[in-house]
Amino acid sequence: xxxxxxxxxxxxxxxxxxxxxxxxxxxxxxxxxxxxxxxxxxxxxxxxxxxxxxxxxxxxxxxxxxxxxxxxxxxxxxxxxxxxxxxxxxxxxxxxxxxxxxxxxxxxxxxxxxxxxxxxxxxxxxxxxxxxxxxxxxxxxxxxxxxxxxxxxxxxxxxxxxxxxxxxxxxxxxxxxxxxxxxxxxxxxxxxxxxxxxxxxxxxxxxxxxxxxxxxxxxxxxxxxxxxxxxxxxxxxxxxxxxxxxxxxxxxxxxxxxxxxxxxxxxxxxxxxxxxxxxxxxxxxxxxxxxxxxxxxxxxxxxxxxxxxxxxxxxxxxxxxxxxxxxxxxxxxxxxxxxxxxxxxxxxxxxxxxxxxxxxxxxxxxxxxxxxxxxxxxxxxxxxxxxxxxxxxxxxxxxxxxxxxxxxxxxxxxxxxxxxxxxxxxxxxxxxxxxxxxxxxxxxxxxxxxxxxxxxxxxxxxxxxxxxxxxxxxxxxxxxxxxxxxxxxxxxxxxxxxxxxxxxxxxxxxxxxxxxxxxxxxxxxxxxxxxxxxxxxxxxxxxxxxxxxxxxxxxxxxxxxxxxxxxxxxxxxxxxxxxxxxxxxxxxxxxxxxxxxxxxxxxxxxxxxxxxxxxxxxxxxx
Amino acid sequence: xxxxxxxxxxxxxxxxxxxxxxxxxxxxxxxxxxxxxxxxxxxxxxxxxxxxxxxxxxxxxxxxxxxxxxxxxxxxxxxxxxxxxxxxxxxxxxxxxxxxxxxxxxxxxxxxxxxxxxxxxxxxxxxxxxxxxxxxxxxxxxxxxxxxxxxxxxxxxxxxxxxxxxxxxxxxxxxxxxxxxxxxxxxxxxxxxxxxxxxxxxxxxxxxxxxxxxxxxxxxxxxxxxxxxxxxxxxxxxxxxxxxxxxxxxxxxxxxxxxxxxxxxx
Ligand SMILES: Cc1cc2nc3c(=O)[nH]c(=O)nc-3n(C[C@H](O)[C@H](O)[C@H](O)COP(=O)(O)O)c2cc1C
Ligand code: SF4
Numbered sequence: 001x002x003x004x005x006x007x008x009x010x011x012x013x014x015x016x017x018x019x020x021x022x023x024x025x026x027x028x029x030x031x032x033x034x035x036x037x038x039x040x041x042x043x044x045x046x047x048x049x050x051x052x053x054x055x056x057x058x059x060x061x062x063x064x065x066x067x068x069x070x071x072x073x074x075x076x077x078x079x080x081x082x083x084x085x086x087x088x089x090x091x092x093x094x095x096x097x098x099x100x101x102x103x104x105x106x107x108x109x110x111x112x113x114x115x116x117x118x119x120x121x122x123x124x125x126x127x128x129x130x131x132x133x134x135x136x137x138x139x140x141x142x143x144x145x146x147x148x149x150x151x152x153x154x155x156x157x158x159x160x161x162x163x164x165x166x167x168x169x170x171x172x173x174x175x176x177x178x179x180x181x182x183x184x185x186x187x188x189x190x191x192x193x194x195x196x197x198x199x200x201x202x203x204x205x206x207x208x209x210x211x212x213x214x215x216x217x218x219x220x221x222x223x224x225x226x227x228x229x230x231x232x233x234x235x236x237x238x239x240x241x242x243x244x245x246x247x248x249x250x251x252x253x254x255x256x257x258x259x260x261x262x263x264x265x266x267x268x269x270x271x272x273x274x275x276x277x278x279x280x281x282x283x284x285x286x287x288x289x290x291x292x293x294x295x296x297x298x299x300x301x302x303x304x305x306x307x308x309x310x311x312x313x314x315x316x317x318x319x320x321x322x323x324x325x326x327x328x329x330x331x332x333x334x335x336x337x338x339x340x341x342x343x344x345x346x347x348x349x350x351x352x353x354x355x356x357x358x359x360x361x362x363x364x365x366x367x368x369x370x371x372x373x374x375x376x377x378x379x380x381x382x383x384x385x386x387x388x389x390x391x392x393x394x395x396x397x398x399x400x401x402x403x404x405x406x407x408x409x410x411x412x413x414x415x416x417x418x419x420x421x422x423x424x425x426x427x428x429x430x431x432x433x434x435x436x437x438x439x440x441x442x443x444x445x446x447x448x449x450x451x452x453x454x455x456x457x458x459x460x461x462x463x464x465x466x467x468x469x470x471x472x473x474x475x476x477x478x479x480x481x482x483x484x485x486x487x488x489x490x491x492x493x494x495x496x497x498x499x500x501x502x503x504x505x506x507x508x509x510x511x512x513x514x515x516x517x518x519x520x521x522x523x524x525x526x527x528x529x530x531x532x533x534x535x536x537x538x539x540x541x542x543x544x545x546x547x548x549x550x551x552x553x554x555x556x557x558x559x560x561x562x563x564x565x566x567x568x569x570x571x572x573x574x575x576x577x578x579x580x581x582x583x584x585x586x587x588x589x590x591x592x593x594x595x596x597x598x599x600x601x602x603x604x605x606x607x608x609x610x611x612x613x614x615x616x617x618x619x620x621x622x
Numbered sequence: 623x624x625x626x627x628x629x630x631x632x633x634x635x636x637x638x639x640x641x642x643x644x645x646x647x648x649x650x651x652x653x654x655x656x657x658x659x660x661x662x663x664x665x666x667x668x669x670x671x672x673x674x675x676x677x678x679x680x681x682x683x684x685x686x687x688x689x690x691x692x693x694x695x696x697x698x699x700x701x702x703x704x705x706x707x708x709x710x711x712x713x714x715x716x717x718x719x720x721x722x723x724x725x726x727x728x729x730x731x732x733x734x735x736x737x738x739x740x741x742x743x744x745x746x747x748x749x750x751x752x753x754x755x756x757x758x759x760x761x762x763x764x765x766x767x768x769x770x771x772x773x774x775x776x777x778x779x780x781x782x783x784x785x786x787x788x789x790x791x792x793x794x795x796x797x798x799x800x801x802x803x804x805x806x807x808x809x810x811x812x813x814x815x816x817x818x819x820x821x822x823x824x825x826x827x828x829x830x831x832x833x834x835x836x837x838x839x840x841x842x843x844x845x846x847x848x849x850x851x852x853x854x855x856x857x858x859x860x861x862x863x864x865x866x867x868x869x870x871x872x873x874x875x876x877x878x879x880x881x882x883x884x885x886x887x888x
Binding site: 306328329330331476477478479480481482483484485487488489490491492494495515519522523524525 | 706713714750752
């Protein structure tokens with residue numbers, strides 16, 4: 001094949017290189033994709049990949065050509081490590097290092113499958129050979145993550161072979177900057193980082209802003225607890241972000257890009273660094289890209305290590321090397337941003353949508369989704385759901401579809417209670433709204449928000465007061481402390497919640513919480529403080545009774561708040577084994593051997609030891 | 623020239639003036655804590671909240687840093703703005719209930735007490751307005767103190783909690799502190815910046831012995847002050863009274879007629 005010497009100097013160079021790569025791929029007998037995404041790595045995926053790599057190396061007798069690929073997240077984290085094989089699209093789950101030899105024998109050399117590693121239907125027990133038979137994968141539509149989990153995450157060749165940088169060539173070669181801008185505008189793409197601001201409009205403001213140089217920045221700070229959408233994307237398809245940014249730079253007239261990556265994401269930092277270096281080496285970044293005359297380069301910056309650093313002004317302060325604290329400004333960062341110059345900041349997922357929009361057109365993109373929310377959204381589905389994982393679905397899919405069809409429903413088939421969306425400043429949506437379509441505006445109307453795409457599913461054992469408290473505590477710790485309402489107001493709200501879950505709530509607490517919520521929204525300096533009360537507001541809105549039970553009757557209906565429920569021994573289930581009696585630290589349990597035991601409510605301190613030690617589930621929370 | 627209409631009164635303004643500047647110039651009082659005319663607006667205390675008309679909706683903004691770019695209609699005394707300012711004040715009072723300065727400002731705002739418990743700890747009533755840090759950095763060009771810690775842990779401190787090497791005992795931080803947390807105390811010939819623990823000798827008037835400034839300030843001025851200042855410093859250092867006395871004496875000796883017009887203070 002034509003090996004690349006030096007840089008691509010023209011669009012033709014790129015296309016020739018691409019077709020050479022495709023020819024080479026045609027000679028491959030088997031491709032093994034080992035998911036090394038955020039969910040699979042901790043479960044031993046790296047060893048699995050290494051074993052496949054070695055096997056391929058050792059088997060290099062030219063009778064079979066096998067290419068093992070280390071990929072980004074393939075989605076179904078719950079069942080990781082995931083391995084998929086082509087041809088045939090065989091889908092294996094829970095693969096361990098020790099399974100590699102068998103897979104090699106059966107599916108690489110032979111044409112069989114290893115049944116025990118296939119996905120089996122929960123009810124029928126039927127095995128699925130490919131993802132088509134796995135409910136989790138039904139209804140997905142991958143645009144931002146199109147190549148994540150498919151290509152080798154470290155390989156620019158893989159990205160190019162799969163059509164990468166084609167959109168860039170199209171933009172630079174056949175479109176004027178205004179046309180690119182127009183395309184993004186018409187696509188209806190809205191920012192995936194939280195606010196849902198119309199991307200095309202932001203780009204236009206950046207293009208029209210006065211001041212040189214202009215900056216293009218990708219926000220990869222992802223600080224929401226439990227979220228890993230952006231991480232998966234940066235690790236699994238770094239070039240999609242890079243390509244989007246180059247196109248953005250061309251559209252607004254900027255040659256300087258920065259990617260701000262959360263400090264706790266070392267793999268993402270490494271992948272992006274390598275990807276940028278490779279793209280530069282091949283002439284896709286740097287001077288005179290593809291001979292177009294347009295120049296653009298990207299630097300990678302490691303985040304300041306705080307949640308608030310993801311906020312636009314704090315991010316730019318941090319990029320400048322100052323403390324990552326929001327600045328009070330009424331002039332937008334597209335006019336006065338990084339180094340006081342016009343700066344276009346978009347979330348990494350927003351950027352990753354851009355190549356597809358330019359490549360396939362605004363109309364195609366606008367045809368997906370709902371009236372005002374176009375395209376798809378990546379969610380990280382976690383909590384009490386059977387299939388946790390990374391999901392990319394068209395806007396407008398219902399919560400029920402996401403949670404029950406893709407997520408497989410609630411663990412242990414318990415009743416669903418609520419889903420928390422939008423990250424720490426999002427809200428909790430109850431069962432009554434499961435059939436609502438998920439889009440920016442609808443989630444906001446429901447008192448929650450899209451945020452960056454976190455989705456935490458909760459069952460009946462979750463106390464909603466406690467959940468609100470959990471998020472508020474997170475925000476209290478992450479507030480930068482600069483402005484009075486956020487620093488003092490969140491602490492006040494948290495104090496009230498602490499009292500409520502401690503059984504010391506008083507009438508008027510809900511009103512005080514609501515008053516503080518309004519105060520925060522009206523007076524806080526940045527969006528962290530302005531929206532900090534959301535978790536409280538949305539739970540008060542939908543679960544007021546639960547708050548009242550805590551406050552008025554000192555009872556926690558979900559039986560989660562210690563002290564607000566009691567332990568009782570179910571005489572029918574108790575075998576009289578005596579373990580609880582022996583373990584109880586305050587000797588509150590009495591009973592004869594082989595006879596039902598009894599808890600003395602006056603002595604009991606609600607420590608829960610008996611509940612934990614009983615092997616017959618005879619200790620109940622009441 | 624844009625017009626700023628505040629509670630139905632129209633005032634002419636310059637482009638990029640802030641709402642607070644326009645209000646102050648025209649005698650409209652908007653409470654502030656973290657604002658100082660000599661420093662960049664910081665907008666952290668959130669006490670200067672006012673409403674502005676955004677055509678169909680009213681936005682809450684901080685007057686201290688909202689730049690006037692075109693005509694703008696402002697409500698200072700609206701129910702929402704008053705509630706917001708009082709709310710912020712109640713939170714501050716809960717933090718530093720002992721501060722007489724804060725209580726005085728609060729009562730001017732119509733807040734006589736706070737219903738919030740004290741849930742955050744304020745060292746010496748510090749309300750974290752940041753004026754001290756900014757005065758030191760922006761005006762003196764020294765970063766002897768800084769804001770450290772996040773959220774409720776935030777506090778003003780010298781590096782490593784030790785008396786700062788950089789501090790010249792100029793006392794600017796103490797001068798701008800609105801609640802008296804920072805004080806420059808004089809113990810005989812020694813000055814101390816409380817609570818940072820920085821100490822240094824005082825410089826006295828060569829004639830009468832009155833305390834002039836800290837030695838360190840004199841040194842710093844000699845080091846980085848403009849040439850004119852250095853010239854003055856090179857001479858004998860006198861307090862204002864002694865300087866006047868000396869000047870009058872010189873004039874009389876030169877046969878001048880009567881006292882000269884009062885020299886301005888230094
Ligand atoms: C406290 C706080 C944290 C944020 N964190 C992130 C983040 O981690 N990633 C992100 O893309 N946007 C984050 N944002 C939103 C950004 O300020 C900004 O709106 C966004 O990056 C713009 O990109 P978009 O238009 O593509 O969504 C955060 C906002 C706030 C107030
Ligand atoms: S709202 Fe919170 S995070 Fe934002 S500036 Fe104020 S204190 Fe800092």
